[in-house]
Every structure is written in structure tokens, then in C-alpha cells.
Amino acid sequence: xxxxxxxxxxxxxxxxxxxxxxxxxxxxxxxxxxxxxxxxxxxxxxxxxxxxxxxxxxxxxxxxxxxxxxxxxxxxxxxxxxxxxxxxxxxxxxxxxxxxxxxxxxxxxxxxxxxxxxxxxxxxxxxxxxxxxxxxxxxxxxxxxxxxxxxxxxxxxxxxxxxxxxxxxxxxxxxxxxxxxxxxxxxxxxxxxxxxxxxxxxxxxxxx
Amino acid sequence: xxxxxxxxxxxxxxxxxxxxxxxxxxxxxxxxxxxxxxxxxxxxxxxxxxxxxxxxxxxxxxxxxxxxxxxxxxxxxxxxxxxxxxxxxxxxxxxxxxxxxxxxxxxxxxxxxxxxxxxxxxxxxxxxxxxxxxxxxxxxxxxxxxxxxxxxxxxxxxxxxxxxxxxxxxxxxxxxxxxxxxxxxxxxxxxxxxxxxxxxxxxxxxxx
Amino acid sequence: xxxxxxxxxxxxxxxxxxxxxxxxxxxxxxxxxxxxxxxxxxxxxxxxxxxxxxxxxxxxxxxxxxxxxxxxxxxxxxxxxxxxxxxxxxxxxxxxxxxxxxxxxxxxxxxxxxxxxxxxxxxxxxxxxxxxxxxxxxxxxxxxxxxxxxxxxxxxxxxxxxxxxxxxxxxxxxxxxxxxxxxxxxxxxxxxxxxxxxxxxxxxxxxx
Amino acid sequence: xxxxxxxxxxxxxxxxxxxxxxxxxxxxxxxxxxxxxxxxxxxxxxxxxxxxxxxxxxxxxxxxxxxxxxxxxxxxxxxxxxxxxxxxxxxxxxxxxxxxxxxxxxxxxxxxxxxxxxxxxxxxxxxxxxxxxxxxxxxxxxxxxxxxxxxxxxxxxxxxxxxxxxxxxxxxxxxxxxxxxxxxxxxxxxxxxxxxxxxxxxxxxxxx
DNA sequence: GTGTAAGCGAGACGGTACGTCGTGTCTTGGA
DNA sequence: TCCAAGACACGACGTACCGTCTCGCTTACAC
Numbered sequence: 001x002x003x004x005x006x007x008x009x010x011x012x013x014x015x016x017x018x019x020x021x022x023x024x025x026x027x028x029x030x031x032x033x034x035x036x037x038x039x040x041x042x043x044x045x046x047x048x049x050x051x052x053x054x055x056x057x058x059x060x061x062x063x064x065x066x067x068x069x070x071x072x073x074x075x076x077x078x079x080x081x082x083x084x085x086x087x088x089x090x091x092x093x094x095x096x097x098x099x100x101x102x103x104x105x106x107x108x109x110x111x112x113x114x115x116x117x118x119x120x121x122x123x124x125x126x127x128x129x130x131x132x133x134x135x136x137x138x139x140x141x142x143x144x145x146x147x148x149x150x151x152x153x154x155x156x157x158x159x160x161x162x163x164x165x166x167x168x169x170x171x172x173x174x175x176x177x178x179x180x181x182x183x184x185x186x187x188x189x190x191x192x193x194x195x196x197x198x199x200x201x202x203x204x205x206x207x208x
Numbered sequence: 209x210x211x212x213x214x215x216x217x218x219x220x221x222x223x224x225x226x227x228x229x230x231x232x233x234x235x236x237x238x239x240x241x242x243x244x245x246x247x248x249x250x251x252x253x254x255x256x257x258x259x260x261x262x263x264x265x266x267x268x269x270x271x272x273x274x275x276x277x278x279x280x281x282x283x284x285x286x287x288x289x290x291x292x293x294x295x296x297x298x299x300x301x302x303x304x305x306x307x308x309x310x311x312x313x314x315x316x317x318x319x320x321x322x323x324x325x326x327x328x329x330x331x332x333x334x335x336x337x338x339x340x341x342x343x344x345x346x347x348x349x350x351x352x353x354x355x356x357x358x359x360x361x362x363x364x365x366x367x368x369x370x371x372x373x374x375x376x377x378x379x380x381x382x383x384x385x386x387x388x389x390x391x392x393x394x395x396x397x398x399x400x401x402x403x404x405x406x407x408x409x410x411x412x413x414x415x416x
Numbered sequence: 417x418x419x420x421x422x423x424x425x426x427x428x429x430x431x432x433x434x435x436x437x438x439x440x441x442x443x444x445x446x447x448x449x450x451x452x453x454x455x456x457x458x459x460x461x462x463x464x465x466x467x468x469x470x471x472x473x474x475x476x477x478x479x480x481x482x483x484x485x486x487x488x489x490x491x492x493x494x495x496x497x498x499x500x501x502x503x504x505x506x507x508x509x510x511x512x513x514x515x516x517x518x519x520x521x522x523x524x525x526x527x528x529x530x531x532x533x534x535x536x537x538x539x540x541x542x543x544x545x546x547x548x549x550x551x552x553x554x555x556x557x558x559x560x561x562x563x564x565x566x567x568x569x570x571x572x573x574x575x576x577x578x579x580x581x582x583x584x585x586x587x588x589x590x591x592x593x594x595x596x597x598x599x600x601x602x603x604x605x606x607x608x609x610x611x612x613x614x615x616x617x618x619x620x621x622x623x624x
Numbered sequence: 625x626x627x628x629x630x631x632x633x634x635x636x637x638x639x640x641x642x643x644x645x646x647x648x649x650x651x652x653x654x655x656x657x658x659x660x661x662x663x664x665x666x667x668x669x670x671x672x673x674x675x676x677x678x679x680x681x682x683x684x685x686x687x688x689x690x691x692x693x694x695x696x697x698x699x700x701x702x703x704x705x706x707x708x709x710x711x712x713x714x715x716x717x718x719x720x721x722x723x724x725x726x727x728x729x730x731x732x733x734x735x736x737x738x739x740x741x742x743x744x745x746x747x748x749x750x751x752x753x754x755x756x757x758x759x760x761x762x763x764x765x766x767x768x769x770x771x772x773x774x775x776x777x778x779x780x781x782x783x784x785x786x787x788x789x790x791x792x793x794x795x796x797x798x799x800x801x802x803x804x805x806x807x808x809x810x811x812x813x814x815x816x817x818x819x820x821x822x823x824x825x826x827x828x829x830x831x832x
Numbered sequence: 833g834t835g836t837a838a839g840c841g842a843g844a845c846g847g848t849a850c851g852t853c854g855t856g857t858c859t860t861g862g863a
Numbered sequence: 864t865c866c867a868a869g870a871c872a873c874g875a876c877g878t879a880c881c882g883t884c885t886c887g888c889t890t891a892c893a894c
Contacts, residue, residue, distance in 0.1 A: 025838020026890040032840085050341030053880060064841045069882070128396060129340035132333045133258050138398065146397055174390070174408045181389025182382070188340060188392070189354055200382040233869025234859045240871085261849055272872045277851070441864020442863065448866085466757035469854060480867045485856065544812060545756035548749045549674050554814065562813055590806070590824045597805025598798070604756060604808070605770055616798045649843025650885040656845085677875055688846040693877070 028071075036061040036068060037082035041123065044079055049126025054078075076130030076137050083123045084144065102160035103206040109152065110183065110198035117193050125188060150176050157205075166206060175205055236279070244269040244276060245290035252287055253327070257334035260287075284338060284345035291328075291335065292352050310368035311414040314361065318391065318406035321357075325401055333395060358384050365413075374414060383413055444487075452477040452484060453498035457539065460495055465542025470494075492546030492553050499539045500560065518576035519622040522569065526599065526614035529565075533609055541604060566592050573621075582622060591621055652695070660685040660692060661706035668703055669743070673750035676703075700754060700761035707744075707751065708768055726784035727830040730777065734807065734822035737773075741817055749812060774800050781829075790830060799829055 039061035043052040054075050058065040072078035096105040117124060127145070131138040154176045160166040182201050186193055247268035251260040262283050266273045280286035304313040325332060335353075339346040362384045368374040390409050394401055455477035459468040470491050474481040488494035533540060543561070547554040570592045576582040598617050602609055663684035667676040678699050682689045696702035720729040741748060751769075755762040778800045784790040806825050810817060 022892070023838075024836075024892065026840075027892095028839065029890095048341070048343070054882090055880070062841090064839095064843090066842090066883085067840065070839080125340040129337035132337035132396060133256060142397060171408060171412070174405075174412060177390045177393050178386045178409070178412060181391070181393035182385045183389070184396070185385050185389035185392050188336060189350055190346065197382075200379055201386070204379070204382060204386060230861070231869080232861070232867065234871075236870065262851090263849070272874095274852090274873085275871065278870075283850095442866075444865070464757070464759070470856090471854070478867090480869090481855095482857085482868090483866065486865085491855095541756040545753035548753035548812060549672060558813060587824055587828070590821075590828060593806045593809050594802045594825070594828060597807070597809035598801045599805070600812070601801050601805035601808050604752060605766055606762065613798075616795055617802070620794070620798060620802060646887070647843085648841065648887075650845080652844065678877090679875070686846095688844095690847085690878090691845065694844070699876095 032061070032063050032067060033071060036063055036071070036078070037085055040079050041082045041086070041120075044082075044123045044126060045119065048122055049075075049079065049129065074130075074134070074137065076127070076134060077140075079123060080127050080130070080137070080141065080145075083120060083127060102156055102163060102165050103202050106153065106156055106160075106179075106205070107198050107202045109156070110179075110201060111195050113149075113183070114193040114195070114198060117187065121187055121193065128184070128188065146180075150180060153179055160206075179205060240269070240271050240275060241279065244271055244279070244286070245293055248287050248290040249294065249331075252291070252334060253331045256330065257287060257338045262286075282344065284342055285348060287338075288335070288345070288348050288352060291331065310364055310371060310373050311410050314364055314368075314387075314413070315406050315410045317360070317364070318387075318409060319403050321391070322401040322403070322406060325395065329395060329401065336392070336396065354388075358388065361387055368414075387413060448477070448479050448483060449487060452479055452487070452494070453501055456495050457498040457502070457536075460498075460539045460542060461535065464538055465491075465495065465545065490546075490550070490553065492543070492550060493556075495539060496543050496546070496553070496557065499536060499543060518572055518579060518581050519618050522572055522576075522595075522621070523614050523618045525568065525572070526595075526617060527611050529599070530609040530611070530614060533603065537603055537609070544600070544604065562596075566596060569595055576622075595621060656685070656687050656691060657695065660687055660695070660702070661709055664703050664706040665710065665747075668707070668750060669747045672746065673703060673754045678702075698760065700758060701764060703754075704751070704761070704764055704768060707747065726780055726787060726789050727826050730780055730784075730803075730829070731822050731826045733776070733780070734803075734825060735819050737807070738817040738819070738822060741811065745811060745817065752808070752812065770804075774804065777803055784830075803829060 036057065040052070040057045043057060043060060052075075054068055055065055057075075057078070058068050068078060072081060096102075127141060131141040154172050157166060157170075157172040157175055161168055161170070161172070179201055182197075183193065186197065244265060248260070248265045251265060251268060260283070262276055263273055265283075265286070266276050276286060280289060304310075335349060339349040362380050365374060365378070365380040365383055369376055369378070369380070387409055390405070391401065394405065452473060456468070456473045459473060459476060468491075470484055471481055473491075473494070474484050484494060488497060543557060547557040570588050573582060573586075573588040573591055577584050577586070577588070595617055598613075599609065602613065660681060664676070664681045667681060667684060676699070678692055679689055681699075681702070682692050692702060696705060720726075751765060755765040778796050781790060781794075781796040781799055785792050785794070785796070803825055807817065807821075810821065
């Protein structure tokens with residue numbers, strides 16, 4: 001998606017034996033990437049995706065406009081990257097304790113997400129929007145955001161089925177769409193994402 | 209939302225005594241409004257909201273750019289107006305036969321929407337996207353599209369509760385979010401909207 | 417130049433015997449012409465020709481824009497007409513007393529013009545400008561304004577030659593251009609038109 | 625008057641110690657400035673100031689519209705700049721030979737101007753017209769065109785006085801207005817500007 | 833050291849769209 | 864037939880972004 005990200009995920013990462021294959025020329029100022037991401041996130045949070053231009057992000061970050069273009073092909077990808085850089089912590093959750101009912105685990109998962117979205121709801125909305133307008137972006141967004149989160153929920157529901165907490169006949173893919181759908185629907189329509197909602201969704205899914 | 213619409217609804221609204229209050233000056237060319245709406249719809253369908261400019265709509269409709277500004281304050285309002293002028297037919301559904309289970313009515317409602325979205329799915333996606341990037345657009349979109357459809361489903365679910373087809377304890381607002389959410393989630397993620405999905409949603413809601 | 421003006425100069429004017437050949441339909445509101453002329457003059461005086469639009473004159477006069485177009489083909493012609501309607505008094509001067517030196521007559525003539533231009537300088541400037549941009553307007557302006565005033569001065573200078581107050585060899589046409597030229601030059605460059613200037617011009621012409 | 629001109633003159637001005645202070649960022653394409661000026665000049669000559677729009681100049685020059693706005697704040701400034709860039713050659717005349725009577729020098733100066741106006745008379749007319757309709761334009765026009773030429777003539781007349789070729793009591797400022805006035809008056813009234821006129825003006829001023 | 837190669841800040845460039853304004857023409861209802 | 868009102872087609876205006884480019888300067892490694 002962006003050069004830097006590719007480099008990070010590249011084979012060289014972490015392998016101290018292979019020489020870093022240092023590129024010639026002046027290396028990138030990685031600090032600048034951070035400043036830019038932070039600026040992007042800040043402006044999107046404060047004013048919304050549509051009100052923010054690349055120029056303004058560059059100015060806010062004290063970077064040249066071209067620097068942004070060098071690193072991210074699109075405002076959308078920049079914001080996406082900025083968003084993930086601090087949001088990925090959510091996905092990396094520890095395995096739940098075995099004695100906790102899966103409904104509670106799901107509820108906590110949703111509460112956690114909703115708590116983060118108090119702050120980053122606007123950014124996520126803008127990312128969903130951007131995904132509708134660019135095929136490539138959509139693919140990345142789905143791969144890196146939608147599907148991982150979908151899998152977490154679906155896995156959780158399957159686990160619940162195994163444990164007998166959820167009827168075996170239930171279509172977990174469908175349930176996943178219902179869970180995430182309810183959350184997206186309310187997010188995209190500017191409605192509150194609170195613990196009551198999390199509780200309600202879980203109740204509908206599990207309570208039946 | 210636009211002057212013309214208000215005028216129209218103003219004349220018809222209740223008070224038959226008030227004379228038609230024909231505005232002074234040359235009347236608007238209503239045919240042009242139709243042409244403009246059609247052009248807007250066509251272009252949004254073909255290329256998406258973001259790719260369409262007011263100039264292009266005007267040119268496509270054979271009207272002056274200013275004429276569009278005279279009638280709609282924003283591209284957003286124009287496109288939504290155009291979109292709803294032909295989409296509201298869906299909402300205006302006859303009351304269902306009393307002997308049909310509400311689950312079937314809901315299923316048919318969803319199937320109907322899905323069928324329409326075979327054609328307008330891309331346009332709706334771009335509208336939802338636009339709503340995330342523009343506060344005003346979002347408000348209009350919600351008032352004229354999201355909420356009416358939400359009310360239809362919620363009413364239907366309440367009706368089902370009255371008829372005993374749905375547990376009285378269920379939170380109809382929550383269920384509405386689940387129903388529409390699942391549909392939005394799949395639409396926005398490029399997944400199929402077919403009768404099987406409609407059936408599945410209904411089964412989860414009603415069947416448990 | 418304008419319909420009304422043509423009508424005025426037509427054969428019927430003043431001839432009470434010929435029936436007025438009343439046109440069918442509603443007669444023109446001649447009062448409106450006055451209001452419009454006054455509004456045009458007022459706005460041009462206050463804000464300058466360029467800052468005034470036809471719409472504003474119409475609004476100021478409480479008339480419809482079309483009414484202005486009906487009567488004058490151009491903003492320039494309207495202002496020209498408004499200007500002449502109150503400026504032609506200058507040209508209609510009594511024959512000077514025979515015992516007054518022609519240099520004094522010329523000086524008084526210039527002082528008189530300059531005095532009027534304290535108020536209408538801006539309008540005249542705009543008329544001269546308009547004449548540069550429209551061939552037809554230029555012709556009218558020359559016929560109705562430039563040449564009459566030129567003839568007055570030239571006649572005056574010839575008279576002075578006859579009376580021996582001015583050398584017989586002097587080129588009166590050239591002198592006329594010098595006199596009016598000096599005055600135009602200062603007007604068009606925003607310099608003062610005062611009695612000192614009038615005195616100076618006369619001194620140069622007559623004093624040698 | 626325009627940024628570029630100021631920068632140019634700034635560098636050369638006196639202080640050779642100051643480094644050239646190369647501006648950061650991509651330098652302006654000076655060739656483009658030339659193309660734009662040439663296009664402006666061409667269009668104004670062919671169609672007059674009022675008929676030319678910034679868009680057309682940009683298109684004719686093969687430049688973006690914004691580029692013009694970047695360099696000149698106004699169509700007026702652009703056109704005047706273009707006009708003067710080639711007209712100032714006239715003003716930059718060598719000092720006349722000491723043995724030539726100043727009347728001859730003035731005559732030649734006028735003949736020279738008149739010769740140039742064979743080509744640019746229409747353009748100058750439209751510029752004078754524009755100056756009457758726009759305060760700012762007028763100021764620039766006066767500073768960069770009217771006054772320099774006025775000074776040339778006035779200096780010449782003062783010189784003539786020193787040399788005893790012109791009466792010491794004559795008001796040179798007034799004479800300057802007469803000279804230029806006659807020339808403007810005939811230009812603006814579509815009359816010929818030929819050598820005979822130049823001769824006549826000089827004769828009136830000097831010959832008396 | 834001294835190339836050489838790239839990143840960086842700055843900002844100009846060709847474009848495109850925006851929303852506003854003015855023009856001259858037209859089309860209503862009412863006088 | 865005119866008038867007041869205002870819609871209409873047209874086109875210029877000045878602004879804002881976009882994505883690309885071109886400067887001079889600054890870093891690094893490699894010779």
C-alpha cells in the first residue's frame with residue numbers, strides 16, 4: 001500500500017544477518033512519517049476527512065507536500081495508515097479466559113471497539129467512505145481491517161458454538177454480518193456507539 | 209430541501225383556500241428539473257458521486273450551470289433529490305395483506321430493495337460515502353433515506369410483535385439496526401445482496 | 417440611439433395637429449424613464465461607471481431590468497442619455513456680448529464646463545471610455561457631444577480672429593484640439609479642473 | 625507592480641554584497657511570462673482590453689489560468705505590464721544632440737509616438753478607456769505610462785526655456801497638458817495622428 | 833575527501849471544480 | 864402592449880486542491 005509499509009513487511013525486517021541492503025542516497029526521515037500521520041489523524045478527528053486537504057496535513061506536519069505524495073499515494077491511504085498505526089492494538093487481543101462465556105467476550109470486544117471509536121469514529125467513517133470510491137483502497141481496507149475483525153468475531157462465534165453457548169445451526173457468517181453491520185450502520189448514521197448497544201447486539205445474537 | 213420541492217409541497221399542503229399564489233416572474237421550466245435530475249442520476253450511476261461535477265450534470269442536461277445552483281444549493285442536494293425522486297417508490301408500499309406473516313413481508317421488502325440495488329447499488333454506495341464526508345449531505349441523506357426505511361422496518365417489526373410473531377421483549381430499534389446493518393455491511397463490502405441473504409436475515413431475526 | 421429619443425426628435429414632436437399616432441397597448445411610463453436616468457446618474461456619480469450594473473440601476477429606480485433594455489441598448493447609452501438630459505443646458509448659451517474680449521468668453525465657457533464637471537466628471541469619463549469600446553456609441557457621442565462643443569470653441573476662435581484678437585494665421589481646428597485636449601487630458605487623469613486651468617489655457621492660446 | 629518585476633529590480637539595485645537571495649521552491653518559468661505578455665498584447669491589440677478575458681490570454685499563451693493570477697493580481701496589471709514591456713523603449717530615448725532646436729526634438733518625439741500608435745492606437749484607446757472604469761488600473765496607468773511621458777515633454781520644454789527657445793514665462797506643466805491633450809483628444813476621437821499634427825502642435829507651442 | 837544518489841523544504845505548473853456575478857433574452861401574470 | 868418579476872443560457876471572475884515538476888540544500892554511503 002505504501003512504500004514504507006512494504007519495506008517494513010519485507011523479508012529484511014528483523015533479519016540482522018542479511019545486510020539491510022541500504023538504499024543509496026539520503027534515507028527517509030522516519031520521524032517525519034510519524035509527524036505526518038499524527039497531523040493527519042489530528043486534523044481528521046478535529047474537522048473530518050472531507051474538510052482536510054493534503055496541503056493542510058503537510059503544513060500541520062511541517063513537511064513538504066511532495067513528501068506526503070512520496071509515501072502515500074492518496075489522502076485516503078495516508079489516513080488509513082495513520083489510523084491503523086494506532087488502532088491495530090485492538091486486534092491484537094489476548095486469548096480470552098476459558099471460563100468466560102463467549103457472549104461476554106463478544107460484548108467486551110465490542111465495548112472496546114466502541115470506546116476507541118469515541119475518538120476515531122470520524123476517521124473510520126472517512127475510511128469506509130474512501131473504500132467506496134477506490135477499488136484498490138477497498139481491497140486493502142477489507143484485507144487489513146474488515147476481514148481480520150470479521151474473523152475475530154466469526155471465530156468467537158464458532159467457539160461459542162463448540163462450547164454449546166450458541167445453537168449449532170446458526171450461520172456464523174451471517175451473524176458476523178449482523179454484528180458488524182449494526183455497528184457500521186449506527187456509526188455511519190452518526191448514532192451513538194455505547195455499551196448499551198454492545199449489550200443489545202450480544203443479547204440479540206445469543207439471547208435469540 | 210429545495211425551493212421547488214418546498215413550493216410544491218407548500219401548495220398542496222392542506223390549505224385549499226389560499227390561492228395558488230403564483231410566483232411573479234417567469235416560472236421555472238419544470239421540464240428542465242426533470243432533465244437535470246435524470247442527468248444527475250445517470251452520471252452518478254455510471255461514474256459515482258465523487259466523479260460527477262455540477263458542470264457535467266448541467267451539460268448533460270443541456271442547462272446552464274447557474275440553473276442548477278438556482279434550484280439546489282449543493283451537488284449533494286441535487287443528487288439526493290434525483291435519487292429519491294425515483295427511489296421513494298420503493299418506500300411507498302401498499303399495506304401488506306393481513307394474513308401474511310410479517311417475516312414474509314420483511315423478506316419481500318428486503319428482496320425488493322436488493323433487486324433495485326442490482327441497478328443502483330454502486331450509486332447508493334457512493335451516496336453513503338459522500339454522506340461520511342459532508343455533514344449537511346449526511347443530514348439530508350438520513351432524513352430522506354435512512355430514517356424512512358428504518359421506520360418501515362421498525363413498524364413492521366412492531367406489527368409482528370402485536371401479532372405475536374415476534375417476542376414482545378425484543379428491541380425493535382436494535383433489530384432494525386441489525387437488519388439494515390447487515391445489508392449495508394455487505395453492500396459496502398462488495399458482497400452479494402441476494403434473496404438468500406434476505407432469507408437469512410429474516411431467519412435470524414424471527415427464527416432465532 | 418434610443419427609441420424614446422428618436423420619438424422625441426421625430427416629426428410629430430410639438431405638432432399638435434397631427435394626431436399623436438397613439439401606439440396600441442399600454443403606453444410607456446415616461447416617469448419611469450426619469451427615475452431610471454436619475455438612478456443611473458446618481459449611482460455613476462457615487463460609485464463610478466464600472467461599479468454600477470444594469471441590475472443595480474433598475475433596482476435603484478424601482479424598475480424591471482427589462483424596462484431598461486427596452487429603452488436603451490446599453491448601459492453606456494443609458495448613462496449618456498442621463499448625462500445629456502441635464503448637461504445640454506451648457507451648450508445652449510446666449511450669444512456673448514459684443515464688447516467682451518473673446519478670450520474672456522472662452523475662459524468663462526471653460527469655467528462653466530469645469531464647474532459642471534465637479535459633479536459629473538466621473539460620468540463624462542465613463543462616457544469617453546464607453547465611446548472607445550463601441551463604434552456606434554462613439555459616433556453618437558461625437559455627434560451629440562464632442563462636435564457641438566468643438567464647434568462652439570472653433571466658432572469662438574474664428575470670431576476672435578475676425579475681431580483681431582487672435583492671429584489670422586492660427587489653425588483654429590488645431591487650437592480647438594489643444595483646448596479640449598488639455599481639458600480631457602486632465603479629466604481623464606484625475607487632475608483638477610479649476611478656474612486656474614481655464615485661465616491658463618486661454619492665456620496660452622491667446623497670449624502666445 | 626508585479627512580483628517578478630520587483631524581484632528583478634531588487635536584485636540589481638545597488639547592493640552587490642547581498643547574495644542573489646534565490647527564492648526557495650521551483651523558480652518561475654520566465655519564458656512563460658514572455659508568452660503570456662505576448663498573448664495579452666496580441667489579444668488586446670486585436671480585440672481591445674474589454675473583450676479579452678484572463679482565460680483567453682492563458683489559453684493563447686498555453687499557460688494555466690492560475691499562473692496568470694500568481695504573477696499579476698489583475699488583468700489590468702498584466703495587460704499594462706505587457707504593453708509597457710514593449711512600449712517603454714519609446715521613453716528610453718537618447719539625449720538629443722545639443723545643436724538641435726528643442727522644437728525639432730519635440731516634433732520627432734511626437735512623430736515617433738504617432739508612428740508606434742499606427743499599430744497600438746486601438747490598444748491604447750482601450751487602455752485609456754479601462755483606466756476610466758477602474759480606480760486601481762488608473763493609478764498604475766498613470767504612474768507607468770502617463771507621468772513618464774509627461775515628464776519627458778516637460779523636461780524638454782524646460783530645456784527649451786533654458787536655451788532661450790521658449791519664453792521663460794510659459795507654464796511648462798500647462799504646455800505639457802496641451803501637447804498630450806491634443807494628441808489624446810484626436811486619438812480618442814478617431815482622428816488621424818500624423819506628422820502634420822505633430823508639426824502643428826509644435827508650431828503652436830513654440831511658434832505662438 | 834569526494835562523488836553520487838536520494839530525501840527534503842519550498843513553491844511553480846497545468847488542470848479541474850467550485851460558487852458568484854453580470855449580461856442580454858425569454859416568459860409569466862397583471863395593469 | 865407595457866410593466867414588475869424573475870428564470871434562462873452564457874461566460875468571466877477569483878479561489879482552492881490536485882498531482883507533477885523543478886529548484887537548492889541536506890544527508891548518507893561508497894569509492
